[in-house]
Amino acid sequence: MKFENTGIEKLKADLNRLDDVMDEYGLVRAGQWDYDRVTYDRKFELKEGVFYLRVQGFAVEGDVDTFKATIQLLTPLLGKHYYPHGVEYGEGENFPASLVNQCKSIIEKIKEEVSQFAL
Structure with missing residues (x-):
């Protein structure tokens, strides 16, 4: 979704400041990056399954590996994990309304914070 x-x-936004904001809302980059892309994920374990809120971005300036990069954020995604195949983000998936609303709230809060220092 x-x-x-x-x-x-x-x-x-600056990568380091972006890392801090994302971490504040439970979105972790960890090892999900390469020289010019980043992926932040937040895991939700519900009775309906395991879901991931994902925010991706790419470097428009600098390199991610040096922690000196400007990141252009992309459209956030919500996906459901299927073992052993991975995460599906398709529009045919059913997502609990409470989870969708929670993710919208998180995205809005991130947007408000990042907007304060966006480039």
């Missing part, structure tokens, strides 16, 4: 038109996809 894509969270379209949130405004977050229009933001560019």
Whole structure:
């Protein structure tokens, strides 16, 4: 599921500050990066299954590995994990309404914070 038109996809921000904000809301980058891309995930374990809120971005300046990069954020996603195949983000998936609302709230809060220092 894509969270379209949130405004977050229009933001560019310093990688280090972005890491701090994402961590504050439980989105972890960990080893999910390469030289020019980042992925932040937050895991939700519910009775309906395991879900992931994912926010991705790419470096428009600098390199992620040096921690000196400007990141352009992309449209946030919500996916459901299926063992052993992985995470599905398709529109045909059913997502609990409470989870969707929680993710929208998280995205909005991230957008508000990142907007304060966006480039």
